[in-house]
Amino acid sequence: KGGFPGHSLSxxxxxxxxxxxxLLRHAMSALNWxxxxxxxxxxxxxxFGTFPVDLTKTRLQVQGQSIDARFREIKYRGMFHALxxxxxxxxxxxxxxGIAPALLRQASYGTIKxxxxxxxxxxxxxxxxxxxxxxxxxxxxxxxxxxxxLANPTDVLxxxxxxQGSLFQGGMIGSFIDIxxxxxxxxxxxxxxxTAQRAAIVVGVELxxxxxxxxHLILSGLMGDTILAHFVSSFTCGLAGAIASNPVDxxxxxxxxxxxxxxxVELYKGTLDGLVKTWKSEGFFALYKGFWPNWLRLGPWNIxxxxxxxxxLSYLV
Numbered sequence: 001k002g003g004f005p006g007h008s009l010s011x012x013x014x015x016x017x018x019x020x021x022x023l024l025r026h027a028m029s030a031l032n033w034x035x036x037x038x039x040x041x042x043x044x045x046x047x048f049g050t051f052p053v054d055l056t057k058t059r060l061q062v063q064g065q066s067i068d069a070r071f072r073e074i075k076y077r078g079m080f081h082a083l084x085x086x087x088x089x090x091x092x093x094x095x096x097x098g099i100a101p102a103l104l105r106q107a108s109y110g111t112i113k114x115x116x117x118x119x120x121x122x123x124x125x126x127x128x129x130x131x132x133x134x135x136x137x138x139x140x141x142x143x144x145x146x147x148x149x150l151a152n153p154t155d156v157l158x159x160x161x162x163x164q165g166s167l168f169q170g171g172m173i174g175s176f177i178d179i180x181x182x183x184x185x186x187x188x189x190x191x192x193x194x195t196a197q198r199a200a201i202v203v204g205v206e207l208x209x210x211x212x213x214x215x216h217l218i219l220s221g222l223m224g225d226t227i228l229a230h231f232v233s234s235f236t237c238g239l240a241g242a243i244a245s246n247p248v249d250x251x252x253x254x255x256x257x258x259x260x261x262x263x264x265v266e267l268y269k270g271t272l273d274g275l276v277k278t279w280k281s282e283g284f285f286a287l288y289k290g291f292w293p294n295w296l297r298l299g300p301w302n303i304x305x306x307x308x309x310x311x312x313l314s315y316l317v
Contacts, residue, residue: 043110047102052095053297054102056082057290058162061253064289066281067267068258071163079293090166098161100172105154113147137207144199152195153179153188159256183259191255194248194271201245202298210237238298246294247287251275 056079064074076082086094120139125131148155157175161168170178179187214225214233223229251274258267268274278286 043106043114044103047106047110048099050297051099051102052083053079053293055086055095055097055162057293057297058159058253058257059086060290060293061250062163062257064282064286065254065267067277068254071257079296086165094165097165097168098158101154101157101161104172105151105158108154109147109151112150113143116143116146133208133211137204140203140207141200144203145196148195148199149189149192152190152192155195156188156190156256159253160259163253163257187259190258191252194252194255194274197271198245198248198252201248202241205244206237206241206298209240210234213237239295241298242291242295246291247275249294250278250287250289253290254278 056076059082060076060079062068062071063076065071076085083095090097117139120143121131121135124139125135153176156179157172160175168175176188183190210233213236214229217223217229217232218225223232248271251268251271255268255274268277275287
């Protein structure tokens with residue numbers, strides 16, 4: 001009584017009991033650094049490979065805003081038209097506008113997300129066969145919300161650089177400082193609520209759809225448990241994730257892109273306000289601007305990131 005675990009009242013250390021020692025060892029083994037590091041590396045590769053598609057998504061989502069004079073013009077008719085026009089008018093490097101904060105985002109967001117997800121699973125589930133869809137969804141939502149919240153400032157800068165292209169002035173560090181000086185801490189975490197909501201929606205939809213699709217493909221005999229089944233399941237769950245999350249993603253992009261200076265009026269005050277204003281001023285389908293690049297990016301992302309992470313971890317275990 002009255003002492004800390006592992007110590008007697010006299011101050012001398014004594015052995016921790018068997019169950020306590022096993023619990024402590026299990027908790028420490030769950031805090032493994034490998035999922036964080038290799039998950040982050042996988043996210044960097046996936047980000048770089050799909051970035052031009054993500055750029056077109058941002059440009060499509062911000063254009064046509066009747067309440068924002070800067071982006072009232074509709075310049076792009078679709079993903080391929082946007083890619084061609086950006087390349088023709090701004091050059092090949094413009095397709096990677098914002099890549100620096102994007103990679104910084106993945107170095108933090110991807111690392112934290114996969115690291116927390118894998119660590120939570122190892123902490124609560126001993127064996128792979130004990131995992132359930134509900135457990136994976138809960139841990140996926142928790143890890144996605146935490147990581148996207150922490151990495152929000154890099155997302156804000158990435159979207160502004162993507163939306164403004166060659167018109168954007170300044171480097172990455174200077175831009176972070178400028179946003180903080182002009183807009184305060186709120187400016188760096190602008191759009192954090194729809195960002196967290198989008199992360200929760202994507203994980204909550206994609207995980208069950210992936211499992212259901214792959215299970216159906218295997219049980220129906222259409223495919224075996226192969227890489228092809230993983231490809232098809234990944235693109236299917238990416239489609240479901242894009243359908244569910246695109247309206248929130250549009251609002252998130254527009255909120256992050258708006259520059260709020262003291263005394264100015266915020267165009268979008270929150271997720272619901274953004275959804276209503278976009279629907280009223282531009283119609284329902286405006287909530288699905290950038291849908292095709294959103295889906296086409298999620299598909300390869302769901303293939304590249306898990307493949308690199310799992311392959312690397314399996315090789316090093």
